[in-house]
Amino acid sequence: xxxxxxxxxxxxxxxxxxxxxxxxxxxxxxxxxxxxxxxxxxxxxxxxxxxxxxxxxxxxxxxxxxxxxxxxxxxxxxxxxxxxxxxxxxxxxxxxxxxxxxxxxxxxxxxxxxxxxxxxxxxxxxxxxxxxxxxxxxxxxxxxxxxxxxxxxxxxxxxxxxxxxxxxxxxxxxxxxxxxxxxxxxxxxxxxxxxxxxxxxxxxxxxxxxxxxxxxxxxxxxxxxxxxxxxxxxxxxxxxxxxxxxxxxxxxxxxxxxxxxxxxxxxxxxxxxxxxxxxxxxxxxxxxxxxxxxxxxxxxxxxxxxxxxxxxxxxxxxxxxxxxxxxxxxxxxxxxxxxxxxxxxxxxxxxxxxxxxxxxxxxxxxxxxxxxxxxxxxxxxxxxxxxxxxxxxxxxxxxxxxxxxxxxxxxxxxxxxxxxxxxxxxxxxxxxxxxxxxxxxxxxxxxxxxxxxxxxxxxxxxxxxxxxxxxxxxxxxxxxxxxxxxxxxxxxxxxxxxxxxxxxxxxxxxxxxxxxxxxxxxxxxxxxxxxxxxxxxxxxxxxxxxxxxxxxxxxxxxxxxxxxxxxxxxxxxxxxxxxxxxxxxxxxxxxxxxxxxxxxxxxxxxxxxxxxxxxxxxxxxxxxxxxxxxxxxxxxxxxxxxxxxxxxxxxxxxxxxxxxxxxxxxxxxx
Amino acid sequence: xxxxxxxxxxxxxxxxxxxxxxxxxxxxxxxxxxxxxxxxxxxxxxxxxxxxxxxxxxxxxxxxxxxxxxxxxxxxxxxxxxxxxxxxxxxxxxxxxxxxxxxxxxxxxxxxxxxxxxxxxxxxxxxxxxxxxxxxxxxxxxxxxxxxxxxxxxxxxxxxxxxxxxxxxxxxxxxxxxxxxxxxxxxxxxxxxxxxxxxxxxxxxxxxxxxxxxxxxxxxxxxxxxxxxxxxxxxxxxxxxxxxxxxxxxxxxxxx
Numbered sequence: 001x002x003x004x005x006x007x008x009x010x011x012x013x014x015x016x017x018x019x020x021x022x023x024x025x026x027x028x029x030x031x032x033x034x035x036x037x038x039x040x041x042x043x044x045x046x047x048x049x050x051x052x053x054x055x056x057x058x059x060x061x062x063x064x065x066x067x068x069x070x071x072x073x074x075x076x077x078x079x080x081x082x083x084x085x086x087x088x089x090x091x092x093x094x095x096x097x098x099x100x101x102x103x104x105x106x107x108x109x110x111x112x113x114x115x116x117x118x119x120x121x122x123x124x125x126x127x128x129x130x131x132x133x134x135x136x137x138x139x140x141x142x143x144x145x146x147x148x149x150x151x152x153x154x155x156x157x158x159x160x161x162x163x164x165x166x167x168x169x170x171x172x173x174x175x176x177x178x179x180x181x182x183x184x185x186x187x188x189x190x191x192x193x194x195x196x197x198x199x200x201x202x203x204x205x206x207x208x209x210x211x212x213x214x215x216x217x218x219x220x221x222x223x224x225x226x227x228x229x230x231x232x233x234x235x236x237x238x239x240x241x242x243x244x245x246x247x248x249x250x251x252x253x254x255x256x257x258x259x260x261x262x263x264x265x266x267x268x269x270x271x272x273x274x275x276x277x278x279x280x281x282x283x284x285x286x287x288x289x290x291x292x293x294x295x296x297x298x299x300x301x302x303x304x305x306x307x308x309x310x311x312x313x314x315x316x317x318x319x320x321x322x323x324x325x326x327x328x329x330x331x332x333x334x335x336x337x338x339x340x341x342x343x344x345x346x347x348x349x350x351x352x353x354x355x356x357x358x359x360x361x362x363x364x365x366x367x368x369x370x371x372x373x374x375x376x377x378x379x380x381x382x383x384x385x386x387x388x389x390x391x392x393x394x395x396x397x398x399x400x401x402x403x404x405x406x407x408x409x410x411x412x413x414x415x416x417x418x419x420x421x422x423x424x425x426x427x428x429x430x431x432x433x434x435x436x437x438x439x440x441x442x443x444x445x446x447x448x449x450x451x452x453x454x455x456x457x458x459x460x461x462x463x464x465x466x467x468x469x470x471x472x473x474x475x476x477x478x479x480x481x482x483x484x485x486x487x488x489x490x491x492x493x494x495x496x497x498x499x500x501x502x503x504x505x506x507x508x509x510x511x512x513x514x515x516x517x518x519x520x521x522x523x524x525x526x527x528x529x530x531x532x533x534x535x536x537x538x539x540x541x542x543x544x545x546x547x548x549x550x551x552x553x554x555x556x557x558x559x560x561x562x563x564x565x566x567x568x569x570x571x572x573x574x575x576x577x578x579x580x581x582x583x584x585x586x587x588x589x590x591x592x593x594x595x596x597x598x599x600x601x602x603x604x605x606x607x608x609x610x611x612x613x614x615x616x617x618x619x620x621x622x623x624x625x626x627x628x629x630x631x632x633x634x635x636x637x638x639x640x641x642x643x644x645x646x647x648x649x650x651x652x653x654x655x656x657x658x659x660x661x662x663x664x665x666x667x668x669x670x
Numbered sequence: 671x672x673x674x675x676x677x678x679x680x681x682x683x684x685x686x687x688x689x690x691x692x693x694x695x696x697x698x699x700x701x702x703x704x705x706x707x708x709x710x711x712x713x714x715x716x717x718x719x720x721x722x723x724x725x726x727x728x729x730x731x732x733x734x735x736x737x738x739x740x741x742x743x744x745x746x747x748x749x750x751x752x753x754x755x756x757x758x759x760x761x762x763x764x765x766x767x768x769x770x771x772x773x774x775x776x777x778x779x780x781x782x783x784x785x786x787x788x789x790x791x792x793x794x795x796x797x798x799x800x801x802x803x804x805x806x807x808x809x810x811x812x813x814x815x816x817x818x819x820x821x822x823x824x825x826x827x828x829x830x831x832x833x834x835x836x837x838x839x840x841x842x843x844x845x846x847x848x849x850x851x852x853x854x855x856x857x858x859x860x861x862x863x864x865x866x867x868x869x870x871x872x873x874x875x876x877x878x879x880x881x882x883x884x885x886x887x888x889x890x891x892x893x894x895x896x897x898x899x900x901x902x903x904x905x906x907x908x909x910x911x912x913x914x915x916x917x918x919x920x921x922x923x924x925x926x
């Protein structure tokens with residue numbers, strides 16, 4: 001055969017099948033761009049030097065893996081769709097006397113062109129966008145923005161190898177398919193008669209049950225720990241449920257609707273129900289895919305967005321002041337810890353650094369975990385792994401008055417108590433090793449001035465007791481039960497100053513080197529930290545999460561859009577025939593248009609509605625999980641979720657509008 | 671007496687998309703069909719048969735000329751009313767059946783009635799006698815892909831008849847059938863005609879045409895010739911048609 005025929009034929013094919021090839025090539029360009037950018041950021045040496053870089057590197061390597069896996073699955077999927085559409089054309093070549101190896105050559109050239117355009121285009125976009133995306137990333141992470149424009153050869157190499165291999169694999173698949181097929185089969189395969197879907201009661205039942213179970217878990221999970229351990233089970237159940245819902249439940253429902261003769265034999269329902277039944281068979285899996293992808297996008301983006309926007313809240317709860325100094329008191333030491341001298345020392349250090357303290361809160365704090373009995377707390381927690389844990393925190397009356405400005409006068413066996421689950425109780429009994437305590441609750445508080453910098457993943461009860469002597473006996477009680485594992489009394493100081501962040505960090509370092517030589521007595525441990533220093537790391541984490549969420553959200557969104565587009569186009573060609581027949585039998589054009597838009601609307605928005613429902617149920621779980629990051633601003637999380645949903649719906653709507661137009665053009669073409 | 675269908679000076683010119691080329695499909699076609707007639711229209715490929723049928727079916731509009739059905743000019747019906755008009759007045763039988771795989775045989779037959787918004791009870795009443803006459807009662811619950819070509823075509827006939835149309839238009843109804851099914855279908859058409867239905871069939875099968883009471887021949891966009899069966903049998907009619915076709919193709923220049 002004439003030299004140069006195959007390359008030119010291949011080029012012609014790509015151009016003629018533009019309706020199918022263009023989105024495919026765009027997908028490759030998109031994924032290559034994404035992959036390049038993530039790899040480039042991951043391998044950037046400038047990033048590695050920044051504070052909190054460990055988080056960024058972790059996120060990026062996570063991102064590389066996810067995009068890599070995604071690219072393989074997604075490109076194989078779109079390729080199989082593409083090939084199905086082209087069977088007829090390839091069969092025609094075969095019939096016209098082209099041997100299979102000639103067709104193979106054409107396919108090879110086509111893949112070569114696609115790979116060239118896709119990878120080179122993707123790398124170009126990637127290199128151009130890399131700077132922009134890393135600027136956005138640094139902004140999110142609150143990093144200083146580095147100068148310069150870099151091209152990462154490592155990332156170019158990695159992207160080229162990955163995507164060349166993926167396209168190579170798809171080519172291999174196509175070649176095997178051509179090799180196996182007989183021309184007559186190829187000619188027919190795109191117009192094979194479709195049978196009506198069977199009713200799969202078992203699958204429908206499994207679907208309803210697993211969806212119900214997934215939702216039940218989401219609704220009944222009470223604590224963050226439970227949420228964490230059970231989250232993936234719930235996700236798995238919901239995914240299984242979603243697939244069954246679209247494949248089996250939908251068909252059961254539609255068939256029941258068809259049984260109702262009065263309802264079924266109305267013009268609108270007649271065409272609609274039968275059309276949907278037919279559609280569901282081919283599209284159920286695709287719709288379920290769309291639904292799950294959209295749910296992932298929604299959960300990912302809204303979760304990471306809440307986390308990022310809640311970073312300040314998170315910092316506030318972790319670091320209630322600019323400098324936090326925490327001393328673990330050594331109760332056995334002869335030279336007792338002197339908190340007044342400690343405060344003096346801190347004052348000296350701050351003023352030595354040309355600053356003054358604008359706020360100082362200090363208190364003695366005891367916190368330990370107990371098991372919850374029927375009407376009391378106990379320390380026999382090791383006996384039951386599944387015990388219901390409660391964390392108890394105590395401060396003294398004196399410190400409470402200092403912190404809140406309220407006036408209280410307690411007796412030794414009296415307590416002020418704050419807990420969500422103990423509101424109706426009048427007494428608290430704590431059985432603690434050799435000791436037992438009975439407190440009368442004088443007042444149920446509505447809030448507590450401090451959490452002692454602790455993030456609790458279990459229920460927490462806060463108590464105010466008479467004085468340090470009571471704290472001491474509580475301490476000894478749990479010590480007698482827990483021994484080595486017992487909690488210690490802590491003295492915590494929260495300090496705000498009028499200094500710059502760098503100076504605060506310097507002061508914190510100086511405070512942390514205080515010792516008994518400064519007259520503060522002996523202590524077990526001194527830990528000083530600043531909010532300034534930690535906010536870098538926290539922002540690196542939450543910003544990294546948000547970046548990854550947005551980036552992957554964008555990519556998954558692209559996938560969703562493409563699946564929808566391909567679906568509508570391929571259905572358009574099939575429906576064209578159906579509507580032609582109906583027109584001949586007497587269906588007015590207006591009704592055709594109406595019926596088409598109804599069906600597209602349902603097919604299009606069913607996955608969105610289902611994923612919105614998924615997200616609604618997931619919301620509770622998400623709140624629990626976010627509480628692990630000390631994020632308890634549920635209003636904010638709700639707002640982020642609704643915002644994400646709205647944004648997604650808008651994008652979805654635009655895609656609907658565009659594809660519906662293309663679809664109608666195909667169907668109504670003469 | 672007024673004819674049921676009257677076609678007057680029908681002309682159709684197709685223009686390519688950018689207006690460059692004109693193709694004259696119908697030059698000047700006039701004929702009429704009386705109620706109760708069984709007429710075949712014959713012609714070679716490209717003679718304008720299909721164009722004519724599309725215009726008669728209101729699927730296409732003529733460039734000029736009139737089509738009157740019971741005195742009503744079909745070419746003047748508004749676009750939005752045309753589907754309903756077609757549904758109520760014309761029954762179709764197509765070469766490739768045009769059944770929808772998404773519907774059962776029964777629902778395929780019901781389709782025009784459902785589109786007309788008829789009551790389910792009435793539909794059931796109408797289908798019973800028809801299905802029995804056409805011998806498809808047993809397959810009503812099946813789907814088009816589960817039955818034979820002959821059964822599909824009988825389903826299509828049933829769908830055409832269920833609206834009680836004024837005229838049945840058939841486009842190569844035997845084109846996709848084997849000879850046994852063809853015989854059955856032609857026999858059926860004869861019976862339907864005896865029941866009083868008017869049939870207009872476009873075909874290039876001599877056998878199919880020989881069952882009609884009158885055969886029109888189209889060539890180069892005009893009605894070239896017509897023959898009546900009169901009292902002759904199918905075989906005699908077959909011979910007459912064959913002879914006419916031979917004349918048409920060999921020396922058939924009208925002005926020669």
